[in-house]
Amino acid sequence: xxxxxxxxxxxxxxxxxxxxxxxxxxxxxxxxxxxxxxxxxxxxxxxxxxxxxxxxxxxxxxxxxxxxxxxxxxxxxxxxxxxxxxxxxxxxxxxxxxxxxxxxxxxxxxxxxxxxxxxxxxxxxxxxxxxxxxxxxxxxxxxxxxxxxxxxxxxxxxxxxxxxxxxxxxxxxxxxxxxxxxxxxxxxxxxxxxxxxxxxxxxxxxxxxxxxxxxxxxxxxxxxxxxxxxxxxxxxxxxxxxxxxxxxxxxxxxxxxxxxxxxxxxxxxxxxxxxxxxxxxxxxxxxxxxxxxxxxxxxxxxxxxxxxxxxxxxxxxxxxxxxxxxxxxxxxxxxxxxxxxxxxxxxxxxxxxxxxxxxxxxxxxxxxxxxxxxxxxxxxxxxxxxxxxxxxxxxxxxxxxxxxxx
Amino acid sequence: xxxxxxxxxxxxxxxxxxxxxxxxxxxxxxxxxxxxxxxxxxxxxxxxxxxxxxxxxxxxxxxxxxxxxxxxxxxxxxxxxxxxxxxxxxxxxxxxxxxxxxxxxxxxxxxxxxxxxxxxxxxxxxxxxxxxxxxxxxxxxxxxxxxxxxxxxxxxxxxxxxxxxxxxxxxxxxxxxxxxxxxxxxxxxxxxxxxxxxxxxxxxxxxxxxxxxxxxxxxxxxxxxxxxxxxxxxxxxxxxxxxxxxxxxxxxxxxxxxxxxxxxxxxxxxxxxxxxxxxxxxxxxxxxxxxxxxxxxxxxxxxxxxxxxxxxxxxxxxxxxxxxxxxxxxxxxxxxxxxxxxxxxxxxxxxxxxxxxxxxxxxxxxxxxxxxxxxxxxxxxxxxxxxxxxxxxxxxxxxxxxxxxx
Numbered sequence: 001x002x003x004x005x006x007x008x009x010x011x012x013x014x015x016x017x018x019x020x021x022x023x024x025x026x027x028x029x030x031x032x033x034x035x036x037x038x039x040x041x042x043x044x045x046x047x048x049x050x051x052x053x054x055x056x057x058x059x060x061x062x063x064x065x066x067x068x069x070x071x072x073x074x075x076x077x078x079x080x081x082x083x084x085x086x087x088x089x090x091x092x093x094x095x096x097x098x099x100x101x102x103x104x105x106x107x108x109x110x111x112x113x114x115x116x117x118x119x120x121x122x123x124x125x126x127x128x129x130x131x132x133x134x135x136x137x138x139x140x141x142x143x144x145x146x147x148x149x150x151x152x153x154x155x156x157x158x159x160x161x162x163x164x165x166x167x168x169x170x171x172x173x174x175x176x177x178x179x180x181x182x183x184x185x186x187x188x189x190x191x192x193x194x195x196x197x198x199x200x201x202x203x204x205x206x207x208x209x210x211x212x213x214x215x216x217x218x219x220x221x222x223x224x225x226x227x228x229x230x231x232x233x234x235x236x237x238x239x240x241x242x243x244x245x246x247x248x249x250x251x252x253x254x255x256x257x258x259x260x261x262x263x264x265x266x267x268x269x270x271x272x273x274x275x276x277x278x279x280x281x282x283x284x285x286x287x288x289x290x291x292x293x294x295x296x297x298x299x300x301x302x303x304x305x306x307x308x309x310x311x312x313x314x315x316x317x318x319x320x321x322x323x324x325x326x327x328x329x330x331x332x333x334x335x336x337x338x339x340x341x342x343x344x345x346x347x348x349x350x351x352x353x354x355x356x357x358x359x360x361x362x363x364x365x366x367x368x369x370x371x372x373x374x375x376x377x378x379x380x381x382x383x384x385x386x387x388x389x390x391x392x393x394x395x396x397x398x399x400x401x402x403x404x405x406x
Numbered sequence: 407x408x409x410x411x412x413x414x415x416x417x418x419x420x421x422x423x424x425x426x427x428x429x430x431x432x433x434x435x436x437x438x439x440x441x442x443x444x445x446x447x448x449x450x451x452x453x454x455x456x457x458x459x460x461x462x463x464x465x466x467x468x469x470x471x472x473x474x475x476x477x478x479x480x481x482x483x484x485x486x487x488x489x490x491x492x493x494x495x496x497x498x499x500x501x502x503x504x505x506x507x508x509x510x511x512x513x514x515x516x517x518x519x520x521x522x523x524x525x526x527x528x529x530x531x532x533x534x535x536x537x538x539x540x541x542x543x544x545x546x547x548x549x550x551x552x553x554x555x556x557x558x559x560x561x562x563x564x565x566x567x568x569x570x571x572x573x574x575x576x577x578x579x580x581x582x583x584x585x586x587x588x589x590x591x592x593x594x595x596x597x598x599x600x601x602x603x604x605x606x607x608x609x610x611x612x613x614x615x616x617x618x619x620x621x622x623x624x625x626x627x628x629x630x631x632x633x634x635x636x637x638x639x640x641x642x643x644x645x646x647x648x649x650x651x652x653x654x655x656x657x658x659x660x661x662x663x664x665x666x667x668x669x670x671x672x673x674x675x676x677x678x679x680x681x682x683x684x685x686x687x688x689x690x691x692x693x694x695x696x697x698x699x700x701x702x703x704x705x706x707x708x709x710x711x712x713x714x715x716x717x718x719x720x721x722x723x724x725x726x727x728x729x730x731x732x733x734x735x736x737x738x739x740x741x742x743x744x745x746x747x748x749x750x751x752x753x754x755x756x757x758x759x760x761x762x763x764x765x766x767x768x769x770x771x772x773x774x775x776x777x778x779x780x781x782x783x784x785x786x787x788x789x790x791x792x793x794x795x796x797x798x799x800x801x802x803x804x805x806x807x808x809x810x811x812x
Contacts, residue, residue, distance in 0.1 A: 060613070062743070064746075067750075099631070099696070099697075100631075100685075100695065100696035100697030101697065102685060103684075103685070104684060104685050104686035104689075105684050105685075105686060106684055107681060107682055107683055107684055107685065107688075108631070108696065110631075111629075111630075111631045111677070111681055112627065112630075112631025112632070112696055113627045113628065113629055113630070113631045113741075114627075115627060115631065115696075115697070116624060116627070165748065179614075180613035180614060181613065181614040181627075181741065184613065184614075184741075184754070187752075188752060188754075191752065192678075192681050195678075199750030200746040200751070200752060201746070201750070202745060202746055203743075203745045203746050203752065204745060205611075205613065205743055205744075205745070207466070207586035207587065207590065207611065207613070208585075208586060208587040208590075218522060221518065221519045221520075221521060221522070221587075222519065223519055224517075224518075224519070225506075225514070225516075225517045225518025225519045226518070271517070271594065272598070272601075275513060275517055275598050276513055277513055278509075278510060278511050278512055278513055279506075279508060279509070279510050279511075279512065279513065279514050280510035280511060282513075282514075283510075289506065290505070290506040290518055291505075291506030291507065291521070292506075335519075335587065335590075337590050337609075337611055338611075338745065339608060339609045339610060339611070339744065340470075340606040340607070340608055340609050342571065344473075344475075344605030344606050344607070345606070346593075346594060346597065346606060346609065348590070348594075
């Protein structure tokens with residue numbers, strides 16, 4: 001079953017069900033289906049690193065944070081094993097278990113809305129939040145001693161207006177795909193598998209990528225209309241990844257070797273205010289032009305940034321590695337729009353996602369600097385936040401988090 | 407300006423701004439740009455009918471309902487004229503006015519986040535709600551006498567749990583595109599143009615189409631994992647469109663000739679409950695199989711439906727034209743997922759959109775039948791609602807709603 005592609009299964013179960021279910025009953029054994037591996041846009045699932053970090057950024061996002069609702073460590077591990085089997089199937093473009101076949105008296109294993117869709121480069125990236133290791137002073141799963149020092153709680157930054165309902169979580173899953181239906185389907189089915197073990201704490205859809213990890217592609221624009229993530233870490237720059245993104249087993253938490261730490265921030269953009277400011281104010285805020293995206297004092301987007309020519313409080317100048325002792329992070333953020341806010345304003349902004357080797361030295365250092373001085377703070381507000389330790393990639397026959405629980 | 411494609415403008419203004427804005431000032435006249443019509447996926451904007459109704463359904467949706475916040479009829483008309491100019495530009499893949507060029511001291515006209523993106527088959531479809539004609543007994547804009555009888559307030563249906571913040575509105579705009587960034591950009595810029603005249607009352611993103619108006623394409627699946635809209639009206643079936651979708655000038659409101667009425671419903675799906683029901687219960691609810699989508703008693707999805715072989719309370723049987731005196735509607739709904747609901751459940755479902763010639767005889771008749779008997783009511787709840795009269799398409803040199811205000 002697990003090697004049958006969704007498209008193949010779809011064709012098969014359809015024909016069988018026409019005869020079977022139309023008669024009102026009939027067991028359809030999907031194991032009869034011809035095996036045929038999916039090969040249309042599937043990203044490898046197993047490996048030293050989780051996919052969805054260095055992977056070229058997909059078009060759409062569904063990110064979910066879960067609370068663990070059981071105290072039973074073995075149940076949690078069993079769920080992670082089941083999640084891993086599901087992750088391998090879904091990223092391969094296959095349903096998890098039965099979808100439209102199976103026993104008529106049982107719920108299908110897979111909810112079915114991705115039947116017939118290709119893998120769409122789906123990646124699933126799992127992380128563990130600080131509260132999984134210790135919550136309200138309680139060592140819930142015997143993991144307290146294994147909490148990495150790098151997984152420190154994020155400090156309060158000036159201007160933070162964090163909503164508890166959009167922050168934190170014991171486990172996170174980042175689902176990225178070129179088709180949002182495939183990403184939503186994946187989160188939904190993991191939530192379904194986890195019923196009784198985890199519950200969705202919050203989730204966020206992202207409709208447009210704002211950063212690229214493939215420097216040859218056109219840099220996407222954020223909701224301020226500016227190119228974002230111009231100098232991002234490239235997903236194929238192994239040296240930069242080793243230096244800035246992948247945790248090493250020697251960093252202090254051996255189980256995190258090959259993993260990474262993700263910081264997410266729901267950044268509300270006050271776009272109505274922004275839209276009433278002058279082009280000059282907008283460009284001064286970034287320190288680059290809106291059209292081409294070239295930094296002030298340079299001609300093209302990717303030219304070296306002559307920092308001294310940018311306004312001292314401009315975003316590009318303050319966030320530049322040269323202003324921060326060489327600190328870099330790998331960004332994979334997405335624009336979001338979640339309806340309106342009751343005051344006639346669109347609830348829109350950036351769901352910031354950044355992977356790094358040690359948030360204390362990277363995101364926290366950068367954000368301390370930006371939160372204090374960035375001119376852009378007039379136009380944004382951080383309303384959601386999370387930090388998670390993303391373990392190394394699952395090995396074949398293993399499971400997400402195996403090095404932590406072993 | 408209005409004939410310059412976004413891509414072309416982008417290339418042009420970038421180079422100019424490198425020299426101009428980098429020096430901190432400099433007026434860039436975008437009128438200098440070489441004119442070049444957009445031809446990559448633009449849907450014609452002007453015509454007898456608005457686009458976005460019979461147009462093959464695009465992948466993504468941003469739907470917005472606006473309240474008119476002025477009593478000034480002339481200001482409202484001016485805004486509709488400006489919207490029309492913007493609509494022509496945006497659907498052609500061009501920015502509205504200046505985007506990254508223009509006076510540095512002024513805000514750019516266009517917010518810029520679609521610069522460099524193709525038209526993505528963007529359509530913008532405008533409708534007028536009952537409250538535009540009369541609100542709290544007041545004839546706000548001298549339109550009361552022109553309200554079409556077909557634009558009756560929707561009745562309360564059994565099971566309705568409508569939230570005022572997700573219902574109603576004086577004016578609606580449906581933005582559909584294959585790229586969500588293009589659809590979101592369009593709604594945002596119309597809201598921006600309308601500042602002081604209209605304010606967003608509510609808006610809804612849809613990530614996946616659930617109906618097709620091109621019967622040769624694969625039927626999409628909804629969040630229940632079932633194919634939806636199998637027997638939809640085809641966008642090129644002129645006879646069916648004339649009979650069921652386009653209002654005639656002889657229908658009672660001459661200004662609506664060539665227009666259509668849209669009913670929208672935000673339908674929350676209780677997917678966690680659904681996912682725990684058996685395959686048989688799911689299939690019985692629809693009256694068709696989950697895999698192929700064939701109706702009970704038939705072999706293939708598009709076979710004629712042998713109504714007597716379907717459960718009496720099944721959705722397909724109850725909604726079928728043969729059960730409703732031949733009544734048909736043109737559906738263009740989208741799946742949505744708006745995070746979670748605070749109880750660990752995904753806030754997901756169907757944003758139902760249906761176009762028709764007279765809602766009293768079509769949607770209301772159908773929904774009265776479904777709300778009373780449809781087995782699916784166990785799994786869905788209508789939480790938002792709206793009905794709008796969509797005028798005929800704007801003519802070149804005219805504007806949205808010209809036949810109403812003339």
